Amino acid sequence: MTSFYDTISNPRLIHTIAARPAFGTGRHSRETPVTELTHKQTASWRDYYEMCKPRVVMLMILTSLVGMFLAVPGMVPLDILILGNIGIALVAGSGAVVNHLIDRKVDAVMRRTINRPMPQGRVQPHQAAWFAAIIGVLGMAIMLLWVNALSAWLTLASFVGYAFIYTGYLKRATPQNIVIGGLSGAMPPLLGWSAVTGTIEPGALILVLIIFAWTPPHFWALAIHRKEEYAKTGIPMLPVTHGEHLTKIHIILYTVILLLVSVMPWLIGMSGLIYLLAAVVLGLGFLVWSLLLMYRPKQSTAMDTFKYSIIYLMVLFPVLLIDHYFYI
Numbered sequence: 165m166t167s168f169y170d171t172i173s174n175p176r177l178i179h180t181i182a183a184r185p186a187f188g189t190g191r192h193s194r195e196t197p198v199t200e201l202t203h204k205q206t207a208s209w210r211d212y213y214e215m216c217k218p219r220v221v222m223l224m225i226l227t228s229l230v231g232m233f234l235a236v237p238g239m240v241p242l243d244i245l246i247l248g249n250i251g252i253a254l255v256a257g258s259g260a261v262v263n264h265l266i267d268r269k270v271d272a273v274m275r276r277t278i279n280r281p282m283p284q285g286r287v288q289p290h291q292a293a294w295f296a297a298i299i300g301v302l303g304m305a306i307m308l309l310w311v312n313a314l315s316a317w318l319t320l321a322s323f324v325g326y327a328f329i330y331t332g333y334l335k336r337a338t339p340q341n342i343v344i345g346g347l348s349g350a351m352p353p354l355l356g357w358s359a360v361t362g363t364i365e366p367g368a369l370i371l372v373l374i375i376f377a378w379t380p381p382h383f384w385a386l387a388i389h390r391k392e393e394y395a396k397t398g399i400p401m402l403p404v405t406h407g408e409h410l411t412k413i414h415i416i417l418y419t420v421i422l423l424l425v426s427v428m429p430w431l432i433g434m435s436g437l438i439y440l441l442a443a444v445v446l447g448l449g450f451l452v453w454s455l456l457l458m459y460r461p462k463q464s465t466a467m468d469t470f471k472y473s474i475i476y477l478m479v480l481f482p483v484l485l486i487d488h489y490f491y492i
């Protein structure tokens with residue numbers, strides 16, 4: 165019988181495992197049962213916490229918080245502020261757990277993900293499924309009971325978009341996977357905004373657009389750095405299918421789009437000069453990294469661009485908030 169380590173060190177088997185569709189139980193599913201990929205170990209609460217992608221969700225909650233505060237001139241009602249963000253975080257966390265569940269075989273192939281709780285066998289598929297269901301239903305109940313229906317259904321749509329459409333289908337179907345799938349991850353400012361107002365407003369859509377344009381350079385920079393690993397998985401990531409050069413052109417293009425889109429809050433009068441200055445400086449910084457990646461790449465440039473993308477969002481959204489209260 166093929167052992168776990170035989171499996172991950174044998175490219176032919178890896179291909180058999182990872183490139184297989186996430187859904188469906190075709191006859192190939194008998195070739196490498198999941199049990200062969202796992203060591204039995206006990207799970208701790210940390211494993212469940214890790215499967216929620218806490219740092220990603222925290223940044224999403226930052227954008228949702230900013231969406232909430234920008235929706236009103238004064239203070240956001242405290243119950244919406246607290247319950248809305250808890251609800252969104254629980255549903256987003258649930259989406260992340262489903263992502264771990266669906267991707268457990270692919271995660272067993274890449275060095276970046278091999279130590280995750282499921283490839284290591286610390287969490288079994290049925291345990292992950294129950295955990296995702298419990299926190300997802302809890303999050304939805306909070307949104308429906310104490311926030312509002314519009315925000316709840318938009319949150320559910322983001323969950324479906326990420327957990328099933330992106331992870332279960334797009335990721336394996338097209339190199340444009342993250343452009344389309346990125347919409348779910350971009351939704352939190354709208355989720356926060358609509359939690360407060362119960363409406364969909366242009367300001368919220370612009371914030372979504374900013375994260376939507378930010379996602380491709382965010383992810384493709386990492387995908388260039390991890391190109392060899394993605395190649396092993398059989399997942400059609402852009403640097404693998406179309407090469408680094410075209411991916412870098414895409415990164416520059418989306419960074420320019422991001423720079424333009426990020427000026428829109430100022431153009432429509434939603435934000436003032438403090439925000440404009442920050443958006444331009446941060447956007448130009450991102451552009452410099454994209455250009456370095458194309459014309460002066462070093463070993464670390466792709467990873468540095470990825471790290472910069474996170475700093476970019478972590479600074480841009482708080483500045484939106486500071487700017488909002490400065491002009492009141």
Ligand code: HEM
Nearest residue numbers: 219220223224227276342345346349350375379383386474
């Ligand atoms: C479909 C859209 C997205 C894709 C494909 C994507 C992909 C990734 C990947 C592969 C990582 C690396 C995780 C690791 O090192 O194990 C990552 C990290 C990260 N992403 Fe994204 N991302 C997306 C959207 C977002 C969004 C919308 C946010 C926040 C608003 C975000 C925030 C982060 C953060 C904070 C990290 C660092 C996590 C850590 O250090 O643990 N991402 N992303």
Ligand SMILES: CC(C)=CCC/C(C)=C/CC/C(C)=C/COP(=O)(O)OP(=O)(O)O
Nearest residue numbers: 220255256259260263319322323326348349
């Ligand atoms: C309700 C709501 C807002 C839902 C959004 C849920 C959510 C946590 C989206 C995260 C986006 C993300 C990190 C994608 C990476 O997945 P990947 O599978 O490409 O990366 P991986 O290989 O690191 O798992």
